[in-house]
Amino acid sequence: xHSKSTRPAVILLSGGLDSYTAAAMVRAQGxxxxxxxxxxxxRHSVELEAARRVARALxxxxxxxxxxxxxAFGGSSLTSNDPVPxxxxxxxxxxxxxxxxxxxxxxxxxxxxxxxxxxxRDLVVGVNVLDYSGYPDCRPAFIAAFEDLASVATAAGVxxxxxxxxxxxIQMSKAQIIRTGLSLGLDYGLxxxxxxxxxxxxxxxxxxxxxxxxxxxxxxxxxxxxIGS
Amino acid sequence: xHSKSTRPAVILLSGGLDSYTAAAMVRAQGxxxxxxxxxxxxRHSVELEAARRVARALxxxxxxxxxxxxxAFGGSSLTSNDPVPxxxxxxxxxxxxxxxxxxxxxxxxxxxxxxxxxxxRDLVVGVNVLDYSGYPDCRPAFIAAFEDLASVATAAGVxxxxxxxxxxxIQMSKAQIIRTGLSLGLDYGLxxxxxxxxxxxxxxxxxxxxxxxxxxxxxxxxxxxxIGS
Numbered sequence: 001x002h003s004k005s006t007r008p009a010v011i012l013l014s015g016g017l018d019s020y021t022a023a024a025m026v027r028a029q030g031x032x033x034x035x036x037x038x039x040x041x042x043r044h045s046v047e048l049e050a051a052r053r054v055a056r057a058l059x060x061x062x063x064x065x066x067x068x069x070x071x072a073f074g075g076s077s078l079t080s081n082d083p084v085p086x087x088x089x090x091x092x093x094x095x096x097x098x099x100x101x102x103x104x105x106x107x108x109x110x111x112x113x114x115x116x117x118x119x120x121r122d123l124v125v126g127v128n129v130l131d132y133s134g135y136p137d138c139r140p141a142f143i144a145a146f147e148d149l150a151s152v153a154t155a156a157g158v159x160x161x162x163x164x165x166x167x168x169x170i171q172m173s174k175a176q177i178i179r180t181g182l183s184l185g186l187d188y189g190l191x192x193x194x195x196x197x198x199x200x201x202x203x204x205x206x207x208x209x210x211x212x213x214x215x216x217x218x219x220x221x222x223x224x225x226x227i228g229s
Numbered sequence: 230x231h232s233k234s235t236r237p238a239v240i241l242l243s244g245g246l247d248s249y250t251a252a253a254m255v256r257a258q259g260x261x262x263x264x265x266x267x268x269x270x271x272r273h274s275v276e277l278e279a280a281r282r283v284a285r286a287l288x289x290x291x292x293x294x295x296x297x298x299x300x301a302f303g304g305s306s307l308t309s310n311d312p313v314p315x316x317x318x319x320x321x322x323x324x325x326x327x328x329x330x331x332x333x334x335x336x337x338x339x340x341x342x343x344x345x346x347x348x349x350r351d352l353v354v355g356v357n358v359l360d361y362s363g364y365p366d367c368r369p370a371f372i373a374a375f376e377d378l379a380s381v382a383t384a385a386g387v388x389x390x391x392x393x394x395x396x397x398x399i400q401m402s403k404a405q406i407i408r409t410g411l412s413l414g415l416d417y418g419l420x421x422x423x424x425x426x427x428x429x430x431x432x433x434x435x436x437x438x439x440x441x442x443x444x445x446x447x448x449x450x451x452x453x454x455x456i457g458s
Contacts, residue, residue, distance in 0.1 A: 064301050064302070066297070066298065066301055067296060067297075067298070068295070068296075068297050068339075069295060069296070070342060072293050072295055072343075073293070073342055073343040073346045074346055075342075075345065075346030100342075101341075101342040101343075101345035101346050101383065101384070102338055102339075102341040102342030102345060102382060102383060103342070104382070105338040105341060105342070105378065105379075105382045106335070106338040106339055106342060108338075109331055109334040109335040109337075109338040110297075110331075110335055112330075112331040112334060113299060113302055113329075113330040113331030113332070113334070113335060114301075114302040114330075116330035116331060117302045117303055117330050136381065136382060136383055136384050136386065136387040137382045137383070139381070141381045142378075142381045142382050145374075145377050145378040145381045145382070146378060146382075148374050148377065148378075149334065149371075149374040149375060149377075149378045150334075152365065152368070152370045152371045152374045153331060153333070153334045153365060153366045153371050153374070153375075154330065154331060154365055154366070155330070155365050157365065158365040
């Protein structure tokens with residue numbers, strides 16, 4: 001136990017299970033959390049409401065929601081009217097249509113800008129390489145390259161500071177993530193994962209994200225509060 | 230001379246003299262230009278109107294204007310109500326208050342996302358190291374680090390593609406930039422450089438940007454059409 005830290009960290013918070021868990025893990029290390037949620041042209045606001053619930057539960061120092069309409073560029077079923085793929089074989093190494101080009105690069109860049117203003121040297125992101133659906137910007141090589149960029153891109157970096165990107169989930173399975181979160185007392189009923197929820201916000205249970213989440217809870221021997229037993 | 234190219238390049242177009250010149254130089258190499266202007270919380274729209282004029286003059290294939298309100302983070306006199314510094318000694322190596330944290334990182338990330346959708350492998354940015362006012366994200370080391378990041382951040386990069394960031398002005402003086410643009414037939418009367426224009430859009434002639442521009446025209450032996458003789 002130590003007294004209240006004043007180490008700030010900027011966390012990319014989506015409202016999903018992964019970023020909630022990553023945030024809680026970093027908070028447990030003594031960081032004060034500054035949460036950034038980017039509204040990037042999603043077709044539904046359910047995810048944003050989940051981000052607000054999660055930010056409150058995490059008792060963040062500040063929560064900024066920022067609009068960046070990536071649908072202006074097209075190129076992803078998550079930012080267009082293309083159908084979200086269902087019932088896919090997740091083992092496929094093909095990059096799916098839900099990939100949003102350069103999304104994590106854009107999000108981390110925004111987090112970096114805020115971090116520099118705050119005097120923070122720590123960014124947090126809930127990316128994960130094992131259960132991932134083929135997104136290039138969820139891999140360790142991407143995280144390392146962004147750390148290198150951050151130290152030459154900023155006034156702080158020119159001054160000798162080194163930014164650290166915390167990606168505590170990157171080598172964990174979904175079941176490990178869920179077990180870790182439950183051990184930290186997290187309420188996954190606050191989160192939202194589905195790419196294609198019903199108008200009332202209910203998960204479709206067939207998109208990649210729903211399928212990975214269900215398998216994770218099953219492997220962890222836990223019950224998803226969004227689904228029930 | 231060769232026939233019309235179909236090589237697309239995404240150019241960050243601010244409405245200033247530099248990005249206009251960089252765009253024209255790359256267009257002269259046979260690229261089709263896709264222009265991205267980011268509205269990042271500037272205090273005036275004069276710059277945006279200049280970007281539209283310049284995009285038309287360059288006959289770009291498409292011009293996207295995207296809102297990204299960096300003022301949500303604060304930290305710069307360009308995105309806040311802090312005064313813009315005037316009559317500074319430009320030789321100072323101190324980073325001025327007009328620095329917008331991580332601005333070029335954010336802008337290039339957005340350009341990268343659009344490039345991936347377009348199938349483009351070329352990004353263009355008008356950064357310049359010699360006349361710059363101490364911005365860390367205008368240096369060759371930053372450009373090189375971003376190229377490295379782009380090749381691990383994208384589906385195209387994972388597939389083996391290499392992105393190139395064209396920064397044709399990076400080692401040029403302002404006078405060289407102006408002479409190059411004039412030789413390409415550019416009309417600098419379309420552009421806007423001032424950080425703190427009057428309500429009618431007239432340049433203040435005292436901020437860093439106005440001072441550098443005036444010195445550049447003087448060194449080039451040319452008359453700035455915005456100012457006259």
